[in-house]
Amino acid sequence: MNPSQNALKNLPKTRVELHVHLDGSVRHETLWELAKKKNMKLPGNGTFEELQDALVIKNPVDLTHFLQPFLIFTQYIAGDLDAIERIAYEFCEDEAKNGVAYVEARYCPHFWLGTTDFHGKLKELGEVVSAVNRGFQRGENDFGVKANTILSALNGTGTIKDIVELCKKFKGDGVVGLDIAMNANDKSETYVEVPLNQEEIGAYEEARKSGIHRTLHAGEAGGAEMVQRALDVYHTERVGHGYRVVENEAIYSSCKEKRVHFETCPWSSYLTGTVPLGVRKHPIVRFAEDGVNFSLNSDDPTLTGRTLRDDYVLAASWGLTEAHAIRANLNAAHACFLPDNEKAQLIKKIYKELNIKLPVSEDSVDSESSNHEQRVYIRFCGALELALRGYDESDVSENMGVYHELIQFSAELDKDLQIHLSQTSAFKVIPKIVENELLQCMLEVYHDEVHKEIKHADYVAIIVVETTDVSRKFQLVIVLR
Template sequence: MPKVETHLHLEGSIQPATLLEIARRNQVEIPARDVAGVEQLFKYQSFHEFLTVFMALARVLVRGEDFEQIAYELGHHLADQQVRYAEVMISPRQHSYRGIDLNEVVQGAAAGFAKAQRERGIGVNLAFDYGRQFGTEEAWPLLECAIGNQHNTLVAWSIGGDERHFPPEPFAELFAAAKQAGLHVMAHAGEVVGPASVWGAVDVLGAERIGHGVRSVDDPALLTHLRERGVVLDVCPTSNLRTGAVASLAAHPFRRLFNAGLTLTVNTDDPVFFATTLNDEYRLLAGSFGFTAEELTTLALNAAHASFLPDEQRAMLSGQMQSDIAALRAELDL
């Protein structure tokens, strides 16, 4: 089934063999010597452990060619999943503090995805996802870099990172500046803390999409607010389970959020880190939550409609997907 992915981190998509190759090329020590060792690092039990591993492994990326390589490989992986379009986040602070030129990072990633597009037809745009734990002062030059790279397919600004200790409200001025400059805005919220984080991201930051947002289910007034405002929740079921955002798959509120009338998309977040694919996530929804072919179609089209493509391109993508899904369902009698 043709799909769109709207919540995906580039650094969390590096294949273990590629990670080892780049680490050796750049002479960066990591706590693993082979693919099995890298996979062992991914066996974390909490969001804090996940962040620690994420930041440690991002250190292997040093040159523009590194980002070009991982973007190219990710583009092919997405095409293998029948993904027609994706919006991929880069974590700029993980690289800028090491003295790496972020313009080179963006140019490399854009070049890798462009090459994959020429070969496979997959469309990709980029976003900067800033770690809120690093404060607002360091964010300003990174936002300026994002604004200056809109011609390099960078379309959005986001915050992620430590939601528990760093609420969204201090970033209001940054988000206003991003929107003023023509960037779309989104925020990780309601992943590991409660509804207040989502309220702040929506009402104070003006986020168009919320990354995760699963704790919204705890506040009926918030559910109504999100539905009325048309705010999209980019939900990542396997990620939520692996980071401890939900206690078990049975406890995941995806079905409740969907039945409440919210606009949801389904995503992988960090597919290599969580040993998942977008096909796996759709299978999970069908097998564990009883989603029908019609409901899965709705989720796929939600992602197309929620994308940050220009209006005409978004309409073309949505229309083509709707036509292709209808043909596929007719062929399979679904």
């Protein structure tokens, strides 16, 4: 490892990026080199400057216009597994420079297949995914950036079936979710952002049943009703962009209430023509002021010609404060598609990098001298959620009985705890206080691992958070103080 790699690896990293297209995050220099090496057609007179000029969007028109450069440079990469691995590796280096601790980079494997015939190519698509995974693995080792991928289908092209298959095949091996992105060949006039396409809806349902996470572009090229449709029909867990949700107060309030996560992208929101720069209040500012669950992301650096840092600078110029930015990253960490234990590790790492002491940690629970003043510790209870998932209202089993009892404790809210929680933007919370007896019962039924932590806590509350998933799924969070 060379000294600059080492410096990048040791750089404090506190950002979490959830919406960035790997196939739109290729360095201009790399594209230039690849095109030259392969003797492929370059724009204009073939100089680097002219390539760069053709790649970066200067004037906002619409999403179709924004995506046009993909039609120039995708051919330089397609079918070249070494180039794909290199791009993934370089991406990690760039993310390290952006201070990113964890990224979920999305891409469309079909783009990089090297053929326009998408059918029956699962093996080849799998090789593309493996090449990205190799690049990310090396990148993680050398630059200290953890990277997973979301696989994107191309809207209306029948690619979604392959994508779900690939998500299943690579689940736990670098791939954490799926998405649908606009095809650069789509025409703005006829484009439906979240179509009522049975194949795509069915694929999202299949993904849900298979435990594959889902995000979906909505409220960017389309209006607020597309966001509603993405949530109601596709059961997406996060929304890509979502700016135009503010056009409908009812939908906006409901998203705010349900803690729907919006993956916002400042520079791209301008360059795609979605939100003009002169707008009185950018929706991202509104999200920040209203405590909406959102994150800050870079979308397509190849096309915006900007880095994630620039996105933070732009958002700050609109009025986002340091606190808003930190919240956005914690929102992202909570909304990411990592398994619960890895998510908890990520959140812990961010606090550590921010030099904020977590009140209860594995190392401090046994220490008598640990500080009791502000011991608040929040964690997701995956096992508890799992145990409750699938039970319906008519369920009279012992587990459901415990659950109902938890709900009944809602009257006994602890005011201090409530205030503390209302100040964290990560959850929309309804605390339920649990008496020891009931807690004990719950612990016996579900939770060996939490027992250790609870033993050392001064106070325990159970929180039920309704998720955007309509399948009666509740996210349970335990707070210890």
